[in-house]
Amino acid sequence: MDSQSIAATHGELVGGVDPHSHPAFLRHHFETVAQQREAASFGMWVFLLTEVMFFGGMFCAYLIFRNWYHPAFVAGSNTLSITLGTTNTAVLICSSLTMAMAVYSAEMRRRGQLIAFLLLTIVLGLAFLGIKAVEYKEKFDLHHVPGPNFSIQEFVHPTNPKAIPLAPDMAEKTQIYFSLYFAMTGMHALHMIIGISLLFFLVAKAYQGAYTAGHIMPIENFGLYWHFVDIVWIFLFPLLYLISRYR
Amino acid sequence: MSTIVSLPDQATAKLPHKSYLNEEYGLKSWLLTGDHKRIAILYLISITFFFVIGGVLAGLIRLELLTPPADLMSTDTYNKVFSMHGIIMIFLFLVPSVPATIGNFLIPLMVGARDLAFPKINLLSWYLYVIGGIFILSAMVLGGVDTGWTFTTPLSTHYLNTHVVTAAMGIFVAGFSSILTGLNFIVTIHRMRCPGMTWFRLPLFVWGHYATSIIMILGTPVLAITLVLVALERTINIGVFDPTKGGDPLLFQHLFWFYSHPAVYIMILPGMAVISEVISTFSRKRVFGYTAVAFSSVAIAVFGFLVWEHHMFIMGVSQYSALVFSLLTMLVAVPSAIKIFNWSMTLYQGSITFETPMLYAFGFIGLFTIGGLTGIFLATLGMDVHLTETYFIVAHFHFVMVGGMLMAYLAGVHFWWPKMTGRMYPEAISKLSAIVTFIGFIVTFFPQFLLGYLGMPRRYAAYPADFQVLNVFSTAGASILGIGYLMPMLYLPWSLIYGKIAGNNPWQATGLEWQIQSPPLTENYVEIPIMDHEAYDYEWLANKTVHEVQTVG
Amino acid sequence: MSEKNDPEHQEQHIVGPKVYLLVFLALMVLTATTTGVAFIDLGVFNPIIALAIACVKASLVVLFFMHIHYSSRLLKMTVLAGLFTFLLLITLTMTDYISRAWGMW
Ligand code: HEM
Numbered sequence: 001m002d003s004q005s006i007a008a009t010h011g012e013l014v015g016g017v018d019p020h021s022h023p024a025f026l027r028h029h030f031e032t033v034a035q036q037r038e039a040a041s042f043g044m045w046v047f048l049l050t051e052v053m054f055f056g057g058m059f060c061a062y063l064i065f066r067n068w069y070h071p072a073f074v075a076g077s078n079t080l081s082i083t084l085g086t087t088n089t090a091v092l093i094c095s096s097l098t099m100a101m102a103v104y105s106a107e108m109r110r111r112g113q114l115i116a117f118l119l120l121t122i123v124l125g126l127a128f129l130g131i132k133a134v135e136y137k138e139k140f141d142l143h144h145v146p147g148p149n150f151s152i153q154e155f156v157h158p159t160n161p162k163a164i165p166l167a168p169d170m171a172e173k174t175q176i177y178f179s180l181y182f183a184m185t186g187m188h189a190l191h192m193i194i195g196i197s198l199l200f201f202l203v204a205k206a207y208q209g210a211y212t213a214g215h216i217m218p219i220e221n222f223g224l225y226w227h228f229v230d231i232v233w234i235f236l237f238p239l240l241y242l243i244s245r246y247r
Numbered sequence: 248m249s250t251i252v253s254l255p256d257q258a259t260a261k262l263p264h265k266s267y268l269n270e271e272y273g274l275k276s277w278l279l280t281g282d283h284k285r286i287a288i289l290y291l292i293s294i295t296f297f298f299v300i301g302g303v304l305a306g307l308i309r310l311e312l313l314t315p316p317a318d319l320m321s322t323d324t325y326n327k328v329f330s331m332h333g334i335i336m337i338f339l340f341l342v343p344s345v346p347a348t349i350g351n352f353l354i355p356l357m358v359g360a361r362d363l364a365f366p367k368i369n370l371l372s373w374y375l376y377v378i379g380g381i382f383i384l385s386a387m388v389l390g391g392v393d394t395g396w397t398f399t400t401p402l403s404t405h406y407l408n409t410h411v412v413t414a415a416m417g418i419f420v421a422g423f424s425s426i427l428t429g430l431n432f433i434v435t436i437h438r439m440r441c442p443g444m445t446w447f448r449l450p451l452f453v454w455g456h457y458a459t460s461i462i463m464i465l466g467t468p469v470l471a472i473t474l475v476l477v478a479l480e481r482t483i484n485i486g487v488f489d490p491t492k493g494g495d496p497l498l499f500q501h502l503f504w505f506y507s508h509p510a511v512y513i514m515i516l517p518g519m520a521v522i523s524e525v526i527s528t529f530s531r532k533r534v535f536g537y538t539a540v541a542f543s544s545v546a547i548a549v550f551g552f553l554v555w556e557h558h559m560f561i562m563g564v565s566q567y568s569a570l571v572f573s574l575l576t577m578l579v580a581v582p583s584a585i586k587i588f589n590w591s592m593t594l595y596q597g598s599i600t601f602e603t604p605m606l607y608a609f610g611f612i613g614l615f616t617i618g619g620l621t622g623i624f625l626a627t628l629g630m631d632v633h634l635t636e637t638y639f640i641v642a643h644f645h646f647v648m649v650g651g652m653l654m655a656y657l658a659g660v661h662f663w664w665p666k667m668t669g670r671m672y673p674e675a676i677s678k679l680s681a682i683v684t685f686i687g688f689i690v691t692f693f694p695q696f697l698l699g700y701l702g703m704p705r706r707y708a709a710y711p712a713d714f715q716v717l718n719v720f721s722t723a724g725a726s727i728l729g730i731g732y733l734m735p736m737l738y739l740p741w742s743l744i745y746g747k748i749a750g751n752n753p754w755q756a757t758g759l760e761w762q763i764q765s766p767p768l769t770e771n772y773v774e775i776p777i778m779d780h781e782a783y784d785y786e787w788l789a790n791k792t793v794h795e796v797q798t799v800g
Numbered sequence: 801m802s803e804k805n806d807p808e809h810q811e812q813h814i815v816g817p818k819v820y821l822l823v824f825l826a827l828m829v830l831t832a833t834t835t836g837v838a839f840i841d842l843g844v845f846n847p848i849i850a851l852a853i854a855c856v857k858a859s860l861v862v863l864f865f866m867h868i869h870y871s872s873r874l875l876k877m878t879v880l881a882g883l884f885t886f887l888l889l890i891t892l893t894m895t896d897y898i899s900r901a902w903g904m905w
Pocket residue numbers: 397511512514515557558559560576577579580583618619620621622623625626627631634635636640643644647648651652
């Protein structure tokens with residue numbers, strides 16, 4: 001639909017039975033519901049562009065240091081739990097599915113189903129954060145958190161007999177790996193926390209029936225956000241957990 | 248060809264009964280407004296506030312440099328003063344200057360919409376700006392930052408014990424305000440154009456802001472994450488930029504300049520956007536090569552992302568890579584030159600009149616050309632080794648940012664003041680201020696090219712006595728410049744009450760915004776306009792019958 | 801009211817559970833694959849395969865969960881613009897890192 005036909009539909013609206021027959025959720029500065037919907041989804045995508053570049057800076061740093069300090073990255077990566085990582089990936093993909101289904105339910109105007117899927121998404125999101133917390137806790141215990149308490153002991157004299165010991169100066173560089181690990185997963189977790197908070201709000205509004213009367217934009221846009229956070233993890237998982245696992 | 252139009256309505260013009268200014272009264276109606284025009288005014292007031300603070304700091308810098316030794320303030324204080332000057336002027340004044348005020352006011356009007364696509368986000372962006380400003384001010388009050396506006400690591404992360412984190416957070420928050428402004432513009436320009444408003448009927452002002460918004464959206468988040476990493480480095484020592492831990496300080500430079508070079512185009516494209524409107528209006532001609540000017544804006548935005556390493560030539564980057572970036576930097580001057588040529592061609596055979604905005608616009612063209620050309624000097628590898636970190640750089644970027652953007656900003660403010668307020672400022676004194684600004688500017692910054700070429704380094708409080716004459720010139724010029732800026736700050740508010748009534752279209756311009764009442768109604772257009780002519784069509788304006796589409800409320 | 805080839809606008813398209821489930825299954829299978837492959841020594845191909853799989857997964861999410869497959873060209877371009885700028889950041893930064901030591905030995 002081009003601008004001309006926006007005008008045409010507007011003409012219909014005004015020339016039709018009742019000039020005020022537009023739905024309540026149409027904001028005054030938009031001419032048509034379609035225009036409002038398209039503006040909202042385009043706006044969300046533009047916002048996601050900024051998010052791409054926000055994470056992009058860290059991915060760029062990751063790429064450089066991984067090439068410089070490959071052995072340290074391998075050693076650091078191998079201390080992460082592959083079980084927890086894979087589980088978390090699966091959990092997040094499930095939550096993307098439930099979120100997609102929530103959008104579908106809103107489109108179908110099924111209130112109960114919408115609420116159920118949103119709640120499921122919350123549960124899965126919290127599960128992800130829970131597992132992440134367990135992983136973080138382990139890093140604290142092992143002194144693998146960058147900062148004054150960081151210890152390279154485990155990398156110079158590995159307790160695991162299969163691990164290859166690193167020279168002390170390379171072992172120091174595992175700190176860079178863990179810096180990036182915490183910065184990237186931390187920023188990702190922050191996005192999850194924001195997302196889950198928003199989900200609670202959406203559930204409350206959905207309960208009042210706000211999104212099952214044709215106005216599904218907030219659900220759809222939140223879905224975009226949630227899937228984006230999922231995509232970030234889709235990249236973080238192989239980059240952080242799967243470096244030279246065969247060793 | 249130029250077309251002379253004379254509209255009869257200005258002499259008898261009356262202020263409209265109803266406008267966005269008197270729709271509601273009270274502080275609350277302003278602070279909670281969703282109206283893009285009111286938000287523009289909020290921005291106008293707040294950026295002027297920060298401009299004054301930044302200006303006072305600039306005055307202090309110039310006073311210190313009046314004499315060779317560091318006598319007015321200690322060297323530490325001097326470092327803080329120039330750092331705060333840079334941070335405030337760049338992040339709190341230049342970046343939001345034209346887009347958030349004039350752009351905010353005009354883009355919906357120019358595309359024929361009732362508001363920006365997301366009015367609440369627009370208001371949010373102003374609040375974020377204010378919060379960011381408070382952070383930066385508190386960093387200053389609590390004791391300042393002395394890293395320079397560039398936050399160079401590891402200086403900023405390890406060697407300085409000042410309020411780097413507070414200032415960085417301020418820039419982070421203010422950055423989000425600029426992201427949201429850009430987002431709003433892009434969506435508005437794509438989605439809210441009125442019927443008949445095709446892309447190539449948009450005023451060039453809108454094109455310029457479209458290009459600016461692209462940079463805001465894609466560049467600013469990189470700065471945000473970089474500052475977060477700096478803050479983490481300071482607070483919990485994560486070490487990504489710390490060479491002692493294996494991090495790379497140059498990575499900071501890459502990420503910082505990935506934003507900050509494109510950001511200099513955030514600080515010039517909106518200015519160019521203003522100049523296109525002003526030049527066309529006061530030569531009564533369609534902008535020469537409309538399409539070329541429109542696309543050159545977008546080209547600048549895109550090329551702007553390809554050149555950042557020219558800020559790092561002497562920092563130990565690869566020579567081969569520096570060669571590539573040197574070449575790319577020269578390329579980016581091409582679209583800028585296209586604009587200058589097209590404006591000159593617009594003037595050619597136009598019916599030029601020298602109203603205040605036009606004087607500022609002429610100032611812009613001259614000064615920006617010098618600034619841009621000296622940029623080419625700096626882009627040349629061998630030359631840059633000699634000139635970098637000297638006053639030559641300082642002169643270069645002040646020519647483009649102050650001579651360019653600030654001139655354009657003032658041109659814009661003077662051009663659209665009648666539309667924003669419905670009143671005219673005193674003509675003679677405003678012309679005088681344009682001239683004083685221009686003279687003051689030249690006297691202040693031209694000597695700095697010479698100083699830099701002679702080898703005076705930037706960012707030092709003291710200098711060898713040999714350099715004093717030129718520095719005295721520069722300081723003297725700064726005081727003239729200060730008077731030039733003070734004048735509009737006095738007569739513009741004065742005109743709010745005593746100014747002549749401007750009428751709908753005092754400049755007889757063709758833009759949609761000039762065809763409605765000034766100041767406009769809250770909803771901008773009673774009925775959404777239908778664009779049936781090209782931009783800058785003075786024939787159309789001449790033929791337009793007396794009865795306005797607009798009913799005055 | 802929508803014209804077929806207008807780049808900026810597109811009728812809303814409802815994607816059904818069947819598509820979602822298929823994409824979900826594909827994502828799960830790919831996750832299992834990428835984890836499994838990581839335990840096989842393929843030399844330089846390990847990271848390449850890992851990234852390739854991640855890209856396929858991300859594309860699936862973008863195209864179907866995020867409906868880009870059914871969206872206007874404007875939105876498709878928006879996604880590409882993000883990708884493009886990110887690649888600019890990476891490649892131009894790498895021009896420095898790759899060649900920094902050239903001629904230094
Ligand atoms: C038109 C083409 C331009 C070219 C070729 C150019 C080139 C350059 C180069 C090569 C440098 C780095 C000098 C050095 O650090 O050794 C530089 C610095 C700078 N330029 Fe430009 N420039 C141009 C336009 C602009 C514009 C339009 C602005 C702002 C509105 C601007 C603002 C700056 C600033 C702020 C710096 C110094 C940053 C700092 O180190 O603090 N430049 N320019």
